[in-house]
Amino acid sequence: MTNLYTVAKHTFxxxxxxxxxxxxxxxxxxxxxDDNKSGSEQIFVLSIVCSLSIDFDSFRPLLKxxxxxxxxTELNVYKNEQNDYLFSIHIGKNNSYTGRLFVSSxxxxxxxxxxxxxxEQYTTFNYAVMLTYLLxxxxxxxxxxxxxxxxxxxxxxxxxxxxxxxxxxxxxxWRQYVPDTQLINDDNPVVRIIDGxxxxxxxxxxxxxxxxxxxxxxxxxxxxLRQAKENHISHQNSIESYASLFxxxxxxxxxxxxxxGKNCTLQKLISQVSCWLLDCLPNKAAALLCAETVx
Numbered sequence: 001m002t003n004l005y006t007v008a009k010h011t012f013x014x015x016x017x018x019x020x021x022x023x024x025x026x027x028x029x030x031x032x033x034d035d036n037k038s039g040s041e042q043i044f045v046l047s048i049v050c051s052l053s054i055d056f057d058s059f060r061p062l063l064k065x066x067x068x069x070x071x072x073t074e075l076n077v078y079k080n081e082q083n084d085y086l087f088s089i090h091i092g093k094n095n096s097y098t099g100r101l102f103v104s105s106x107x108x109x110x111x112x113x114x115x116x117x118x119x120e121q122y123t124t125f126n127y128a129v130m131l132t133y134l135l136x137x138x139x140x141x142x143x144x145x146x147x148x149x150x151x152x153x154x155x156x157x158x159x160x161x162x163x164x165x166x167x168x169x170x171x172x173x174w175r176q177y178v179p180d181t182q183l184i185n186d187d188n189p190v191v192r193i194i195d196g197x198x199x200x201x202x203x204x205x206x207x208x209x210x211x212x213x214x215x216x217x218x219x220x221x222x223x224x225l226r227q228a229k230e231n232h233i234s235h236q237n238s239i240e241s242y243a244s245l246f247x248x249x250x251x252x253x254x255x256x257x258x259x260x261g262k263n264c265t266l267q268k269l270i271s272q273v274s275c276w277l278l279d280c281l282p283n284k285a286a287a288l289l290c291a292e293t294v295x
Contacts, residue, residue: 001015001016001023002014002015002016002045003015003023003029003033004033004034004035004036004042005029005032005033005034005204006032006034006040006214007032007133007190007201007203007204008137008142008190008192008199008201008203008216009192009194009201010043010133010136010137010140010142010192011034011036011040011041011042011043012042012043012044012045012046012132012133012136013042013044013045013046014029014045014046014048014129015045015046015047015048016047016048021118022048022114022121022122022125025118025122027212028126028204028205028206028210028212029204029212030212031202031204031212031213031214032203032204032212032214042108043107043108043136043137043140044107044108044109044110044132044133044136045108045109045110046110046111046112046128046129046132047110047111047112048112048113048114048125049111049112049113050113051113052086052100052102052111052113053111054084054086054102054111055080056086058080058081059078059079059080059084059086060078060079060080061076061077061078062077062078062079062254063075063076063077063254064076064077073090073091073092073093074089074090075087075088075089075090076088076090077254082105083105084102084103084104084105085101085102085103085105085135086100086101086102086103087099087100087101087102087103087128087131088100089101089124089127089128091116091120091123091124091127092120092123096115096116097115098114098115098116098120098121098123098124099112099113099114099115099121099124099125099127099128100112100113100115101113101128101131101132103131103132103135107132107135107136108136110128110132112124112125112128126204126205129204130144130188130205134250134252135252135258137192138251138252138258138261138262138265139257139258139261140192140261141192141193141194141264141265141268142190142191142192142193142265143190143191143192143249143250143262143265143266143269144188144190144203144249144250145158145160145188145189145190145191145200145248145249145250146160146187146188146248146249146250147159147160147167147187147189147248148167148168148170148171148183148185148186148187149171149183149184149185149186149189149200150171150174150175150181150182150183150184151181151182151184151215151217152174152178152180152181152182152220152291152295153180153220153295154217154218155217155218155219155220155221155295156184156189156199156200156216156217156218156219156220157174157219157220157221157222157223157294158189158191158200158219158221158222158223158248159171159223159225160222160223160224160225160244160245160247160248161224161225161226161248165225165226165227166225166227166280166282167186167225168186168209169282170223170225170278170280170282170286170287170290171183171186173282173283173284173286173287174287174290174291176284176287177284177287177288178287178288178291183209183211183213184200184201184202184211184213184215184216184217185202185203185205185206185211185212185213186206186207186208186209186211187205187206187207187208187209188203188205188206188207189201189202189203190202190203191219191249191265191269193265193268193269196272197218198218198219198268198269198272198273199216199217199218199219200216200217200219201215201216202214202215202216219269219273220273220294220295221273221274221275221276221294222241222244222245222269222273222274222275222276223275223276223277223278223290223294224236224244224248224275224276224277224278225278225280226277226278226279226280227279227280227281228279228280228281229281230279230281231278231279231280231281231283231285231286231289232278232279232280233276233277233278233279233280233289233290233293233294234276234277235274235275235276236275236276236277238270240275240277241270241274241275242266242267242270244275244277245266245269245270245275246262246266249262249266274294276290276293276294278290
């Protein structure tokens with residue numbers, strides 16, 4: 001079974017070659033299904049397989065990354081002389097891998113082998129799709145952001161910051177106190193520059209808040225949140241804006257070309273969209289101050 005999906009106007013295919021029941025759990029992907037009547041080019045095809053059709057001995061270790069604050073625990077990165085990638089994904093407390101992801105050097109073909117419990121497999125599957133999407137689009141003026149994003153007055157506003165700074169709370173305050181506010185995505189929106197216009201899109205990936213909306217809006221502003229004892233907002237200069245966006249966007253730092261793709265997109269974004277620093281309390285006044293300023 002092969003299904004097509006379009007996220008931020010990038011179309012990709014998911015092909016199930018194994019006997020698992022992943023597609024029964026894919027409610028978050030349903031709004032992004034594509035019947036391909038437009039004949040859009042597929043940026044990649046990811047196949048779920050019983051075993052990878054690769055030579056494991058040809059891959060050498062490249063990177064080990066650990067993230068303790070999320071369900072995703074560890075990522076081991078390998079590469080061969082043909083510049084193909086192999087990722088070993090470890091979710092939760094599983095001592096063995098929960099997924100092995102092969103991605104070809106052109107990022108157009110990928111294979112995913114799953115292991116572990118049903119929940120671990122689905123979490124791994126979601127991460128693998130996101131990772132393949134990131135690899136295939138990062139040189140196409142596209143960024144996966146770690147942010148909560150709302151729409152208001154026809155524009156999208158992204159709230160950024162470290163985990164625990166109140167991004168979800170601030171989005172909720174806007175929805176409660178700023179009329180005409182809707183949530184687009186609460187964790188992993190996609191930002192893309194199309195025809196010179198910086199636009200934010202909903203995605204199938206939204207963290208702990210189930211918000212999977214296939215909608216988009218021109219970006220009205222980026223707002224970095226910082227907890228404080230009183231509310232204050234200030235405009236960030238170019239260097240500060242770059243630092244804020246860099247920290248809140250996914251990247252591939254171990255690959256020079258892909259890192260440069262992210263850098264080029266960030267420079268385009270800060271040249272056309274304002275970035276703000278909001279020192280705030282989790283209250284109505286903070287939301288109103290932010291809305292009155294950035295709008």
